[in-house]
Amino acid sequence: MVWISxxxxxxxxxxxxxxxxxxxxxxxxxAQARRLAAEALPGFTARDAVLARDGIGxxxxxxxxxxxxxxxxxxxxxxxxxxxxxxxxMGDRLRIVPHETxxxxxxxxxxxxxxxxxxRL
Amino acid sequence: MSxxxxxxxxxxxxxxxxxxxxxxxxxxxxxDYDWRDTGTSLAMGFGNTFxxxxxxxxxxxxxxxxxxxxxxxxxxxWWSLALCFVAEDFTYYWFHRSAHRVRWFWASHVVHHSSxxxxxxxxxxxxWTGFFSLSFAFRLPLFLVGFxxxxxxxxxxxxxVYQFFIHTEAVRRLPxxxxxxxxxxxxxxxxxxxxxxxxxxxxxxVFIIWDRMFGTFEAERDDEPVRYGxxxxxxxxxxxxxxxxxxxxxxxxxxxxxxxxxxxxATFGPPGWRVGTTADSIRADWEASRHAAxxxx
Numbered sequence: 001m002v003w004i005s006x007x008x009x010x011x012x013x014x015x016x017x018x019x020x021x022x023x024x025x026x027x028x029x030x031a032q033a034r035r036l037a038a039e040a041l042p043g044f045t046a047r048d049a050v051l052a053r054d055g056i057g058x059x060x061x062x063x064x065x066x067x068x069x070x071x072x073x074x075x076x077x078x079x080x081x082x083x084x085x086x087x088x089x090m091g092d093r094l095r096i097v098p099h100e101t102x103x104x105x106x107x108x109x110x111x112x113x114x115x116x117x118x119x120r121l
Numbered sequence: 122m123s124x125x126x127x128x129x130x131x132x133x134x135x136x137x138x139x140x141x142x143x144x145x146x147x148x149x150x151x152x153d154y155d156w157r158d159t160g161t162s163l164a165m166g167f168g169n170t171f172x173x174x175x176x177x178x179x180x181x182x183x184x185x186x187x188x189x190x191x192x193x194x195x196x197x198x199w200w201s202l203a204l205c206f207v208a209e210d211f212t213y214y215w216f217h218r219s220a221h222r223v224r225w226f227w228a229s230h231v232v233h234h235s236s237x238x239x240x241x242x243x244x245x246x247x248x249w250t251g252f253f254s255l256s257f258a259f260r261l262p263l264f265l266v267g268f269x270x271x272x273x274x275x276x277x278x279x280x281x282v283y284q285f286f287i288h289t290e291a292v293r294r295l296p297x298x299x300x301x302x303x304x305x306x307x308x309x310x311x312x313x314x315x316x317x318x319x320x321x322x323x324x325x326x327v328f329i330i331w332d333r334m335f336g337t338f339e340a341e342r343d344d345e346p347v348r349y350g351x352x353x354x355x356x357x358x359x360x361x362x363x364x365x366x367x368x369x370x371x372x373x374x375x376x377x378x379x380x381x382x383x384x385x386x387a388t389f390g391p392p393g394w395r396v397g398t399t400a401d402s403i404r405a406d407w408e409a410s411r412h413a414a415x416x417x418x
Contacts, residue, residue, distance in 0.1 A: 008133075009163040016155070021154035042406060101369070
């Protein structure tokens with residue numbers, strides 16, 4: 001039964017991939033980023049946001065000064081408050097390393113706004 | 122009357138059903154898969170079978186030992202099987218409700234909710250640590266009542282197999298009034314939701330009547346699509362982290378707590394208690410905002 005299960009697992013994963021269940025979504029606009037942040041964070045009121053130029057993530061500022069990172073995860077999104085996280089602006093890019101275990105670092109191409117947003121974290 | 126293991130028998134059926142669902146979704150039916158998410162779900166299910174082998178004997182042994190103190194000698198017949206099936210589902214309701222309301226039990230059960238997808242593979246995203254959380258204790262009264270131990274295990278297996286098939290978006294509503302009695306794909310979709318409306322609702326296994334009786338029922342609404350997952354969704358597909366992250370979080374919260382009350386609440390309080398995002402508080406805030414948005418008559 002173990003071998004049947006293993007064979008089944010591998011077959012299903014390969015089949016899912018072969019059928020194209022491997023999307024890599026991009027954010028359409030800041031309104032979508034704000035909506036994702038508001039849905040994921042209870043009590044969070046999104047104010048302004050900045051989108052990475054390639055759409056793989058965004059930063060959303062709340063009315064209380066908190067800043068949320070919206071980050072792609074598989075074919076979905078994950079959101080975290082990143083105030084106090086390690087943030088480093090490198091030209092147009094902002095690298096954010098949240099304190100949370102197993103939460104991967106995010107590198108967002110924010111253009112000229114990178115420095116300003118780094119200062120807000 | 123002999124009782125086979127329904128789960129073992131259903132494994133090939135599970136695989137076939139998932140393959141069919143993938144093709145049906147690809148053909149345009151409602152639903153979605155992500156190969157990485159599915160890989161994690163199946164890895165969790167695979168690990169769960171090993172945990173069952175390792176700890177199953179202890180769990181069954183506890184039940185059989187308790188059976189010597191049984192109140193009744195219930196014979197193995199069709200009527201007792203039907204009764205046992207309903208009684209087992211009743212104990213499942215209370216296990217499941219506790220699994221969402223008490224962090225110690227949630228630490229195991231969170232695994233099942235940790236996918237942002239809802240498909241048949243999500244059904245197999247099962248805990249590796251159910252034994253440690255003592256979730257099997259909820260079923261022990263059935264042994265004390267006097268149902269034959271093999272019958273109880275058979276009913277538990279049937280319950281699990283039934284629940285596999287409701288983890289799908291491809292089926293909208295069941296016909297013939299079944300939505301009133303049974304836990305259906307629609308009711309269980311709502312259960313997997315993180316929307317304030319759906320949070321901690323619909324705990325039933327096979328029958329939804331328990332939720333209707335005990336005030337925890339919420340119907341899925343077509344105008345409010347379910348957002349699947351947990352309040353703080355995971356950002357990794359790593360099965361080990363999926364399995365143990367809440368236990369580690371409990372450990373950290375207990376270590377950081379400055380009073381015994383805080384330690385107890387971090388362990389046995391509702392999930393989200395430390396950060397102020399329990400299901401009750403999220404629902405209360407949502408209710409308040411709804412009332413504030415509705416003009417007084």
